[in-house]
Amino acid sequence: MSDEYSVTAMADKGVGKNVEYTGRYLVLLDQDDPKAGLDALSSGAGVSVAAYVQAGESATRALQEGGTVILEDLGIALVEALEGEQRLALEATIASTPALVGAEPERVLHAYKEDTAAHPVEYYEGYLHGVADLVERVRGNGQVDSSLAQAAAGPVWSEAQATWGLQAILATETALTGAGVGVAILDTGINEAHPDLVGRVRQSMSFVPGQAVDDGHGHGTHCAGTACGPRNPATGPRYGVACEASIYVAKVLNNQGRGSDGQILDGINWAMNQDEVQVISMSLGGAVALGAGFSRIYERAARRCLRQGKVIVAAAGNESRRPQDLQPVGMPANCPSVLAVGAIAPDFTIAPFSCAGLNPNGGGVDLAGPGVDVLSTWRDGGYRRLSGTSMATPHVAGVVALLREQNPSATAAQIVTLLRAGARDLGLSVSDAGRGLVQAP
Numbered sequence: 001m002s003d004e005y006s007v008t009a010m011a012d013k014g015v016g017k018n019v020e021y022t023g024r025y026l027v028l029l030d031q032d033d034p035k036a037g038l039d040a041l042s043s044g045a046g047v048s049v050a051a052y053v054q055a056g057e058s059a060t061r062a063l064q065e066g067g068t069v070i071l072e073d074l075g076i077a078l079v080e081a082l083e084g085e086q087r088l089a090l091e092a093t094i095a096s097t098p099a100l101v102g103a104e105p106e107r108v109l110h111a112y113k114e115d116t117a118a119h120p121v122e123y124y125e126g127y128l129h130g131v132a133d134l135v136e137r138v139r140g141n142g143q144v145d146s147s148l149a150q151a152a153a154g155p156v157w158s159e160a161q162a163t164w165g166l167q168a169i170l171a172t173e174t175a176l177t178g179a180g181v182g183v184a185i186l187d188t189g190i191n192e193a194h195p196d197l198v199g200r201v202r203q204s205m206s207f208v209p210g211q212a213v214d215d216g217h218g219h220g221t222h223c224a225g226t227a228c229g230p231r232n233p234a235t236g237p238r239y240g241v242a243c244e245a246s247i248y249v250a251k252v253l254n255n256q257g258r259g260s261d262g263q264i265l266d267g268i269n270w271a272m273n274q275d276e277v278q279v280i281s282m283s284l285g286g287a288v289a290l291g292a293g294f295s296r297i298y299e300r301a302a303r304r305c306l307r308q309g310k311v312i313v314a315a316a317g318n319e320s321r322r323p324q325d326l327q328p329v330g331m332p333a334n335c336p337s338v339l340a341v342g343a344i345a346p347d348f349t350i351a352p353f354s355c356a357g358l359n360p361n362g363g364g365v366d367l368a369g370p371g372v373d374v375l376s377t378w379r380d381g382g383y384r385r386l387s388g389t390s391m392a393t394p395h396v397a398g399v400v401a402l403l404r405e406q407n408p409s410a411t412a413a414q415i416v417t418l419l420r421a422g423a424r425d426l427g428l429s430v431s432d433a434g435r436g437l438v439q440a441p
Contacts, residue, residue: 019286020108022260023081026297027094028101031075036099038077041068044093046086047079059266064209069262071269074301078106078262102296109264109286109331111188111219111257112315112390157346162238164346165226165370165395171241171402171440178242178401180408182276183227185394186267187220187283189213189251191379194221195234197247204249205270207263216255218379222386223283224249225377227394227401236383239376241398241440242405248277253284261297264332268301272308278404278415280305281397282314283390285330292328294335294362302337306412313397315389316340316365317355328358329365336362339416342433343371343392350432354389357431367423368433369395396438406441 029037041047050067053059059078062069069078082090094103157164162172182202190213192201204213215221228247229240250267253259264284271280302312317330333340342365343351351372357364369392376391378384396419403415410418423435 022106022108022262024106024260024262025079025090025103026106026261026265027077027079027103028296028300029075029077030099030101031300033099034075037097038070040093040097040099041077041079041090044097045082045090047082047090049077053266053269058205058207058270059262060207060209063262071265073269073272074265074304076265076297076300078265104261104295104297106261107286108258108260109253109284110259111217111253111284112318112388155346155348159237159375163375165374166238166241168346168348168370169241169395169399169438169440171398172238174402174440176402176405176441177231178228178245178398178405180276181242181278181401181404182246182248182274183242183397183401184248184250184271184274184277184280185220185224185227186250186252186264186271186280187223188217188253188255188257189215189220190224190247190249191215191221191377191381194225194377194381196225196230196377197221200228200247202246202248202276203274204251206251207266207270208251208254208259211251211254213249213251215251215379217253217257218384219257219283219390220249220251220253221379222376222384223281223390223394226374226391227281227398229377236375239383241395242401245398245401246276248274259284265297265301268305268312272301272305272310278310279397279400280310280312281394282312282332283388283393285315285317285333287317287319287330288328288334288359290328290358292359295331298332299335299337299362302332302335306337309412311339311400311412311415312337313339313341313393313400315393316342318353318388318390320353320355322350322352322354326356326358329355329363334359334363339366339396339419340364340434341366341389341393341396342368343387343389344368344426344428344433344437345372346370348426348437350428351387351389353387354432357434364430365432365434367396367419367435367438368392368426368428369438399438399440402440
């Protein structure tokens with residue numbers, strides 16, 4: 001476990017198991033009178049503000065140096081770790097002061113990529129090689145495995161020209177390219193030197209202390225490729241949805257795929273203030289407990305993005321172990337103003353790891369995207385196949401970019417309405433796939 005974070009294992013109290021905390025607090029200030037909230041923090045808990053972060057700036061250095069940092073555009077205070085009586089005083093002040101709308105302990109979130117050791121991919125292999133290959137793969141008793149038989153009944157994809165995911169969402173059938181639209185990828189960074197991504201990154205910034213934007217993990221490069229990869233890659237089939245969109249990169253997760261709420265909110269604040277950015281793609285999150293509510297901190301950030309014409313799309317989570325164990329949509333995807341994306345397999349069934357809409361008040365799945373055996377760019381300049389709701393999310397983000405190109409004067413709420421209305425009903429439950437499989441216009 002990284003020394004970067006002070007870690008406390010928790011269970012229940014509205015969160016999932018083994019949740020990590022940094023020791024800091026996220027405090028939601030009254031949007032009409034933020035100064036009153038700051039005065040209360042100072043007088044009630046002795047908390048002094050170290051830095052104010054405005055549009056286009058980064059709180060990373062200020063957070064490193066300690067003290068309380070204010071993200072002014074979001075109306076959120078990141079309060080330094082406190083101990084003993086000062087911590088108790090902070091909690092009492094938050095509970096008793098109307099100008100402090102709410103507070104949450106700062107968590108450590110992570111990239112949503114499936115561990116193939118935990119979830120063998122044999123079930124998915126063969127989709128790309130035809131039904132005959134599937135039928136030949138039998139158990140020792142001569143009976144075809146039921147999961148393989150189900151797969152054989154689904155579509156047979158040829159990836160000679162484009163990945164199965166692009167075909168499934170009809171990205172190969174549209175003339176739209178996302179030109180003139182910015183897509184912000186909040187993740188582990190990007191390999192800007194990848195042959196398919198050279199010259200595509202318009203702006204980038206790292207919000208991870210001590211680490212450059214360069215992707216030492218691979219997850220961010222993979223997601224950026226799915227959302228915005230070129231029409232004609234250097235090698236292999238096409239895999240990118242919005243092939244001419246501008247890529248904006250906020251490195252909010254470290255090279256181990258982990259990052260604090262503060263880093264992620266800092267990245268959202270930055271992306272929200274990039275004029276060209278119309279969609280923010282976040283293939284990251286953390287588990288929540290059954291019956292838990294959503295984060296008011298992230299909900300405010302998402303609402304402010306919507307007001308500025310930007311849609312946040314986030315991964316629903318990979319905590320399920322279907323069919324025996326269904327887990328609820330994680331945070332921040334469970335916020336009402338964030339689009340939560342579940343993952344489907346190439347046979348149009350829900351992926352076994354994809355989280356479900358089990359919690360009320362925004363905790364549902366909004367849409368589904370291709371999330372199994374997804375080919376895209378990798379950190380080494382090559383390509384890799386990954387599975388996860390992380391892989392489904394940039395498919396949806398890319399389609400948002402296409403819709404924005406097609407409807408440049410539409411509001412963010414109108415884009416969301418068009419996105420939902422255009423989804424393909426796969427006959428899956430709403431709790432698994434929401435309105436259905438996202439479709440390119």
